[in-house]
Amino acid sequence: MNLGNVGNILMLVCLLASLIQSTQLLPKKIDIDYKIFSRLPFYSSLLAFILLIYIFVDSNFNYQLVVNNSHSEKPLIYKIAGAWGNHEGSLLLWILVLTIFNFMFSYSKIEHTDFKKNVTAFQSLMIFGFTLFLLLTSNPFTPTETFVSEGLGLNPVLQDLLLAIHPPILYVGYVGYSLVLSFAIGGMITNKVDKEWAEWLHPWVLTAWIFLTLGIGLGSFWAYYELGWGGYWFWDPVENASLMPWLAGTALFHCVIILKKKNILQSWTILLSILTFSLSLIGTFLVRSGILNSVHTFASDPARGLFILIFLAIILIISFTLYAFKGPLLDNKSEMSLVSKESSILANNWLLLSTLFVVFLGTLYPLGTDLFLQKSTSVGPNYYILSLLPITVLLLFFMIIGPNAKWQSDKISNIILSTNKLFILSLAIIFGFSIYFDELHLTQITLLTLCLTLILVSIKDGLRVNHNYTIIKPSLGKSLAHIGFGLLILSVVANATFAQEKIFQAKVNDILILDDQKFRFDSVEQNKGKNYNSIIATFHLMDNKTILETFKPEIRVYSNPPTVTSETSIIRKFLTDIYVVMNIPENSDFVNVRIHIKPLISFIWLSIILMVIGGMSAIVFRVKLKK
Amino acid sequence: MSKKVKKRLITILLSSLVLIIATLLITMNLKDNIIYFYSPTELQGASIDKKNIIRVGGLVKEDSYEYNDKTKIYSFIITDNSNDVDVEFVGIMPNLFAENKGVVVEGLAIDKKKITAIKVLAKHDENYMPPEVIDALKKEGQWQEK
Incomplete structure (x- = not known):
């Protein structure tokens, strides 16, 4: 048949x-x-x-x-x-x-x-x-x-093991939020949006979040070694498309936790559920329709994008019609104290949504000018960095005090007391670093201190043992994920501050010097791969006469379809990556080499793994409601 | 006004104030960081701020690509077959850069005929043409569908 x-x-x-x-x-x-x-x-x-x-x-x-x-x-x-x-x-x-x-x-x-x-x-x-x-x-x-x-x-750029498993993982994340939306719809129809509903939803919303986090991390890891530009995040539309549902989804699962605990914020949780899956669909639409230019090319077709838009419209109409009827009836009327765990989680909800707004505006603005002004534009990374800086500072601040505040209501003095020592310790460490090693700017000191405080507070908060010396499990996941987030921002800031790169035009036997490190260009040879021909160069990192490390950056020429790619050569160390990429200009007798020294890159990947493990342990050790 | 209503009113007013300020700051920031794209012809008619980064795209003109061994400067000409723009660039040329192929550069305009590139944007494969370049060529009536 x-x-x-x-x-x-x-x-x-x-x-x-x-x-x-x-x-x-x-x-x-x-x-x-x-x-x-x-x-x-x-x-x-x-x-x-x-x-x-x-x-x-x-x-x-x-x-x-x-x-x-x-x-x-x-x-x-x-x-x-x-x-x-x-x-x-x-x-x-x-x-x-x-x-x-x-x-x-x-x-x-x-x-x-x-x-x-x-x-x-x-x-x-x-x-x-x-x-x-x-x-x-x-x-x-x-x-x-x-x-x-x-x-x-x-496409050879896509012939990569990581990229083969990356889309399925990302899809589980995107599509996982479809079930969350179904929960919202089912809950509204049956008038069942309460503590119990939140308890049912809890593992699902975390599952989607874990896969999306992992998917974004893998995508970034791929871009780092495959694209050969030395960066790991380019504020590219395709990257932003996956970040937007992540931001909404992160806000969402924090709300689910509040709902489960305090039976408040019903309608807000429903709204976030609708928003998160809508953003997953918009993300797919942006990637598949090809209406935005991206460093990651995908097969694209406007008709397909149109379908996703129509589908999104139908979903939104159904959801909001239902919400218009049921939404006002869902909420438990109860006042929230300004100083409490739930209010600081809610504050972070708004900060996450502000981040989302910034990313959304930056991603869709070029589309707007293209449609309405017939003018092609793009948005530079500085927009994102400058806009997100103050938001990140506030976000870190609330992440430090939130977990230390009590539910219902607390006193400001209590929270300050429980965090001030670690804050002063962090400040001293960062100041010490700034004085003895490299001078830091005020923004860098602020960010790094807050990150370090968050990490320390989360360690103290989460890796607690009770009197039997067993780990207190329910808070473990939260702490791991928060440590991960603190570490992520810390490494991103440190990397942006201390990364170095230099471009060389090199011939064989040249010595290239970057940051007191000597790289000797030893040889160039031709090689035949499975479905490509390649040129491989050999560079040695030297200490006087001894060879410390060997780099073999490569240029591959594929014939089906005809493409040329540069393969990076990266030596990963605990604290820094050394990253070498080369290409050969037409009709020239030298090669172009770019060497990057990139500190704390491994910590970026580690922080994502911590967040993922945190999410997993939050599912496994989640608190069950008493019947 | 009861105390509760007053408290709520203040909260709403304060948060909308914060929201308005934040939105203003973000949009102003966005305005400063927008990178406009020009074809060589459009660049002639545009008013260019020399401090702002722009993008220019078109075809690499035949026999225009040169490398100066002493200054380490690459130079080439971007054309849409009506107007030309000279480009100077220090850095790594992308693998698939070639004459008579599409290219997009990002950099600072020195004047309407010359740009110092900071980036020469990579293409993905031989047949790929940046969409802006296709549009630019279409506008000048120079685009042929294969």
């Missing part, structure tokens, strides 16, 4: 089953077993996805998608990754993740059946929408019209 038809039938099953399940949203419910219809789409889209991978591995050039994105000489792992390295395949992956969340949720031990039916029904409605889109406009199983014997290949 024709494999493509099997794939089409599987997706039709997915379409119909999710349509049937979504009828459960109607006030008059048809009597069906919601479990069957919320699980069936998962099985069928999983099989379709496996089938798609199979035709890629098999290099089956009867399918247009394989022809456009694969090549028989490509290494196996990139044949597999090629299945989702394009629009159609990634859409199928998106649907698969939607169904995975629905599938897993259908097994959850929530006893409120009506709520479960509504949540799975709304999730199914989204699955239906995306499956319809796939079948109508972007079917991955479209056969070729004429006989083709060889594929066109995959």
Whole structure:
């Protein structure tokens, strides 16, 4: 039997089953077993996805998608990754993740059946929408019209192991927030937005957050070594697109915690749920439609962007109509004290949303000038840095005092007492550093001191032991994640302050000097890789006559499709990275070499890992409500 | 006015004040950091502030690409086949830089015919053309669909 038809039938099953399940949203419910219809789409889209991978591995050039994105000489792992390295395949992956969340949720031990039916029904409605889109406009199983014997290949910049696993992880994060939206819709329909609702939502909202954090981290890590510009974050639209739902999602899960604890902020939590998934969709729209220029090129098509916009509009109309009716009834009328844990979390909510506003404006402004003024523009990184600086200072401040404040109400003096010693200690350390090593500016001192205080306060707060010398678990996750955030800002600031780079025009046997370190250019040789030819240079970091480190930056020339890339050579040490990248200008007898010395880069990756582990332990050790 | 209402009113007024100031600061900051794109022809008619970073894009003119061994300066000409702009650049040229291919540079204009580039923006593959360059060429009627 024709494999493509099997794939089409599987997706039709997915379409119909999710349509049937979504009828459960109607006030008059048809009597069906919601479990069957919320699980069936998962099985069928999983099989379709496996089938798609199979035709890629098999290099089956009867399918247009394989022809456009694969090549028989490509290494196996990139044949597999090629299945989702394009629009159609990634859409199928998106649907698969939607169904995975629905599938897993259908097994959850929530006893409120009506709520479960509504949540799975709304999730199914989204699955239906995306499956319809796939079948109508972007079917991955479209056969070729004429006989083709060889594929066109995959963009070499994308032939990278990390980039192969990066989109699935990012998608789990993006799409995870779809279930959060379904929770909001289901909760509003069944009038069940309370402490218990927050308790059910808690692990899901954290799961999405963990994957999104990890996905952004991996993307940044990839850009650092693959793009060869020495940076790890470029305020590029594609990066911003993933940062925006992260910011809203971070605000959201803090609210879920307050709701679970104090039974307040119901309608605000619902609003944030709607906002977060909308931003996930906007993020996808920005990336897929190609309306914004990006350093990360993707296959793009305006029609596809239009679909996502229409889909977003439908979701927003449904959500806000429901919210207009139910929203005002949700809230518990209770006053909040100005000095309390919940008020400082709420303050940080606003700061996160301000950050979101800054990023949103900077990302969409060029689109506005393009549409309305027919003028092409871009926004420089200074905009982000200057705008976010004061916000970050306040954010760090509230992160320091918040965890030390009591719920309900507290005295300012208590909070100051519990944090002032560590603050003074941090200030002394940073001042000492500034005097003995490098002179720092006031903003750098402020930021670094606050980061260090946050790290110390979080360590003191979270790594507590009780009298049996066992770790107090519930606060562990929060502390790890906060330590991670403090460390992240600290490393970013330190890196921006102390990084050095220099460009050299070098010939063999030249000695290149940067920051008292001597690099000797030893040789250039040609090499043949699996599906490319390359030129490899050898540089040695020297101490008098002894070789300390060897760098082998590379230039690769791919033929399918024809592309040239520079591969960086990075030596990672605990405190600094040394980063070497080269290229060869046309008709020249020298190579261009750029050497970077970048301090604390490893700590940036470490801080992201800390946040992810923090998120995980917050799920595992979450506090259960007393019945 | 009851005490509660008064308290609420003050909160609302204060927070909207903060919001307005923040928004003003952010938008002013945005205005300072916008990088405008010009084709060589557009650059002739534009009023350029020499302190602001701009982008210029077009094709690299044939036989214009040179490297000075002593000054380490690369120079080339960006053209949209109606007007030319001279570019000087110190740094690393991207791998796929070539004559008769599309390019976008970011830098400071010295005058309307000359720019000192800070960055020469990389292209991703041989067939890729920066969208701004396509638009710029279309405006001058120089773009041919393949």
